[in-house]
Amino acid sequence: MATPLLAVDRLTMRFGGLIAVDALSFQARAGEITAVIGPNGAGKTTVFNCITGFYRPSEGVLQLTHADGKGFALTAMPGHLITGRAKVARTFQNIRLFAGMTVLENLLVAQHNFLMPTVINGLLAVFGLGGHAQAEHIAIEKAKLWMHATGLTARADDPAGSLPYGDQRRLEIARAMCTDPELLCLDEPAAGLNPRESDELSDLLVRIRDGRDVAGRSSILLIEHDMGVVMRISDHVVVLDHGRKISDGTPAEIRADPKVIAAYLGEGDEDEVAA
Amino acid sequence: MLRDAALSALVAFGLFGPMIGLKTEVGVAAIELHTRPIAVLIAVAAVFFGRLGLLAWQSTRPVQKAAPGRMADSLAYIGRYLTPIVLVLTITMPFYAERYWIDLGILVLTYVMLGWGLNIVVGLAGLLDLGYVAFYAVGAYSYALIAQNFGLGFWSCLPLAGILAAFWGVLLGFPVLRLRGDYLAIVTLAFGEIIRVVILNWTTLTGGPNGMSGIPRPTLFGLVFNSGGGKGSFADFFGIEPSISHRVIFLFYVILGLALLTNWVSLRLRRLPLGRAWEALREDEIACRALGIDVTVTKLTAFAIGAAFAGFAGAFFATRQAFISPESFTFIESAIVLAIVVLGGLGSQLGVALAAIVMIGGGEMFRDFQEYRMLIFGGALVLVMVVRPRGFLSGRTPSVSLGAKKKIGANLMTEGHG
Ligand SMILES: Nc1ncnc2c1ncn2[C@@H]1O[C@H](COP(=O)(O)OP(=O)(O)OP(=O)(O)O)[C@@H](O)[C@H]1O
Ligand SMILES: [Mg+2]
Numbered sequence: 001m002a003t004p005l006l007a008v009d010r011l012t013m014r015f016g017g018l019i020a021v022d023a024l025s026f027q028a029r030a031g032e033i034t035a036v037i038g039p040n041g042a043g044k045t046t047v048f049n050c051i052t053g054f055y056r057p058s059e060g061v062l063q064l065t066h067a068d069g070k071g072f073a074l075t076a077m078p079g080h081l082i083t084g085r086a087k088v089a090r091t092f093q094n095i096r097l098f099a100g101m102t103v104l105e106n107l108l109v110a111q112h113n114f115l116m117p118t119v120i121n122g123l124l125a126v127f128g129l130g131g132h133a134q135a136e137h138i139a140i141e142k143a144k145l146w147m148h149a150t151g152l153t154a155r156a157d158d159p160a161g162s163l164p165y166g167d168q169r170r171l172e173i174a175r176a177m178c179t180d181p182e183l184l185c186l187d188e189p190a191a192g193l194n195p196r197e198s199d200e201l202s203d204l205l206v207r208i209r210d211g212r213d214v215a216g217r218s219s220i221l222l223i224e225h226d227m228g229v230v231m232r233i234s235d236h237v238v239v240l241d242h243g244r245k246i247s248d249g250t251p252a253e254i255r256a257d258p259k260v261i262a263a264y265l266g267e268g269d270e271d272e273v274a275a
Numbered sequence: 276m277l278r279d280a281a282l283s284a285l286v287a288f289g290l291f292g293p294m295i296g297l298k299t300e301v302g303v304a305a306i307e308l309h310t311r312p313i314a315v316l317i318a319v320a321a322v323f324f325g326r327l328g329l330l331a332w333q334s335t336r337p338v339q340k341a342a343p344g345r346m347a348d349s350l351a352y353i354g355r356y357l358t359p360i361v362l363v364l365t366i367t368m369p370f371y372a373e374r375y376w377i378d379l380g381i382l383v384l385t386y387v388m389l390g391w392g393l394n395i396v397v398g399l400a401g402l403l404d405l406g407y408v409a410f411y412a413v414g415a416y417s418y419a420l421i422a423q424n425f426g427l428g429f430w431s432c433l434p435l436a437g438i439l440a441a442f443w444g445v446l447l448g449f450p451v452l453r454l455r456g457d458y459l460a461i462v463t464l465a466f467g468e469i470i471r472v473v474i475l476n477w478t479t480l481t482g483g484p485n486g487m488s489g490i491p492r493p494t495l496f497g498l499v500f501n502s503g504g505g506k507g508s509f510a511d512f513f514g515i516e517p518s519i520s521h522r523v524i525f526l527f528y529v530i531l532g533l534a535l536l537t538n539w540v541s542l543r544l545r546r547l548p549l550g551r552a553w554e555a556l557r558e559d560e561i562a563c564r565a566l567g568i569d570v571t572v573t574k575l576t577a578f579a580i581g582a583a584f585a586g587f588a589g590a591f592f593a594t595r596q597a598f599i600s601p602e603s604f605t606f607i608e609s610a611i612v613l614a615i616v617v618l619g620g621l622g623s624q625l626g627v628a629l630a631a632i633v634m635i636g637g638g639e640m641f642r643d644f645q646e647y648r649m650l651i652f653g654g655a656l657v658l659v660m661v662v663r664p665r666g667f668l669s670g671r672t673p674s675v676s677l678g679a680k681k682k683i684g685a686n687l688m689t690e691g692h693g
Contacts, residue, residue: 052565080564080568092562096561096565098558099687100558101551102673102675104675105551105554112567112568123549125548156676157678159687162687
């Protein structure tokens with residue numbers, strides 16, 4: 001079997017006495033949508049924060065391997081390099097856009113490392129040197145493609161903070177995709193969307209996974225409570241409860257797993273699983 | 276409403292009771308305590324009715340809040356016409372104004388430049404810096420020291436002063452990078468004081484409280500400005516009557532040029548990746564990290580570039596005064612520059628210029644009322660913050676757009692927390 005894109009090995013995260021993630025191991029394969037589900041407080045966001053360098057895990061190894069074989073030990077990298085070099089992008093459970101900047105500007109900030117490889121380049125650009133105009137042109141073209149893919153073209157010059165909720169969710173995904181990730185980590189992208197918007201979102205994620213009708217492709221790690229979305233689009237599901245993995249398999253296997261049903265029954269969410 | 280006002284009055288009573296109500300006086304035998312109930316009553320009543328009036332006034336104007344976008348639009352419209360007018364009036368100033376006004380113009384322009392420089396740090400990058408004057412001081416002393424010890428002139432020292440100030444900006448930046456909001460403000464404030472205290476006490480190098488005098492004046496391509504004329508002077512070269520006002524006019528254009536340079540660089544940077552990253556940092560630092568932006572480097576460049584302009588302004592200040600002392604670099608200077616930036620509207624270039632004209636120019640006008648100056652100053656600040664909480668000209672124009680640029684209302688923007 002080929003090396004997985006992301007290998008999480010015995011990841012543990014403690015906050016004082018609280019063990020938010022407990023010796024969690026799972027793998028995410030390239031070209032797939034891997035869903036991480038679990039009841040509230042199961043530790044899903046904490047896993048994301050460890051992967052993207054916002055938290056230093058207490059224990060465990062996170063190994064990312066690109067298609068070309070380049071490997072990265074994520075636990076030993078500063079946060080910004082995880083996006084810049086290891087090519088892991090993320091969105092946030094509570095949307096974090098640059099609200100006072102336009103949709104286009106949001107997408108250009110995401111291409112910062114392409115536009116400005118070093119501070120010197122950034123300063124040379126003040127005097128029109130360093131080939132900045134050319135780079136900016138390329139960046140704008142890419143932003144346009146992603147605005148098109150996410151249906152935001154008409155809102156290009158509107159401040160992100162003024163967009164309706166569903167558009168903001170999609171903009172955050174477009175912004176993350178503008179960093180050219182190998183792995184896109186989405187934290188509850190369907191939260192707060194209506195059924196039609198959820199369907200559109202599922203469609204967008206599948207297109208990103210397959211690189212179809214969009215400007216780039218990426219494997220996806222997805223945290224989601226909307227079981228409809230999860231069951232429809234994921235290739236592989238990991239179920240967490242109280243920081244531990246309780247199940248791991250295809251959507252069909254997960255649906256039939258009594259442990260998963262029990263965990264969700266405890267939460268009183270059986271309807272969601274049935275869906 | 277009444278309850279709110281009564282509550283304010285109660286707080287006022289708690290505060291003013293001991294502060295105003297009790298007064299110690301040197302009596303016959305010992306210090307005696309006097310009570311002043313009337314004064315307290317007046318103060319509390321003033322707070323009560325003031326609060327009541329404010330609330331009543333606010334409740335009559337809820338409509339305005341509903342249309343911040345339109346307000347921003349109309350201000351952008353005014354700005355488009357105001358900018359060239361202000362610029363032309365400034366450039367032609369030496370032709371119609373008297374010496375006193377040109378001197379005042381130089382002072383105002385110095386603050387405009389400082390305001391624009393600080394605007395990079397506070398307005399764009401959203402880093403609250405209360406010690407900006409430190410870099411102004413570094414610039415001034417760098418020029419004075421280099422000029423006296425190595426005999427270099429103003430123009431060769433100017434870039435050095437900027438570089439040294441930028442260096443100190445980075446030095447300050449490193450330890451405070453992890454701090455945000457109030458903590459950052461306190462540490463930068465302390466840094467400003469440390470620089471001043473070091474200058475004050477390092478007597479052998481800086482002359483301490485006596486300051487440094489005999490700082491060389493600027494020259495125009497080697498031509499000196501003096502009242503005596505003579506070989507190699509400006510007046511001699513152009514065959515005109517020597518006059519001290521030539522130098523004043525020259526200084527005016529030097530600072531105008533420096534201020535416009537600051538403006539040009541910051542406007543340009545805003546449209547470039549670096550400036551956009553600063554604004555993104557102000558909006559959401561965590562999102563910046565998640566996009567692979569090196570937050571450390573980005574913050575440091577904001578500190579360094581902001582500091583460099585303060586350094587230039589400092590070198591100009593030194594050459595203009597020919598004398599500098601630590602007294603010119605007290606905390607109040609930082610506060611004034613910050614007030615200019617906040618009043619003008621964070622991130623707004625024209626707003627900052629207008630605020631500097633009003634605050635510094637206005638401050639000079641009120642010189643006759645010495646005691647009331649600070650009162651008027653404070654009152655004006657409070658008034659502006661009540662009427663326009665985001666400053667005269669708030670909001671921003673997008674740095675890039677596909678269609679027409681639409682002004683973004685300040686209500687959507689974040690001031691930044693660090
Ligand atoms: N920085 C932190 N400090 C202390 N405790 C934390 C921290 N972050 C998360 N936790 C705790 O870790 C546990 C897991 O939280 P996490 O946010 O990962 O859950 P989640 O699965 O994302 O839940 P939800 O579905 O509600 O988003 C919770 O008990 C939470 O309170
Ligand atoms: Mg979560």
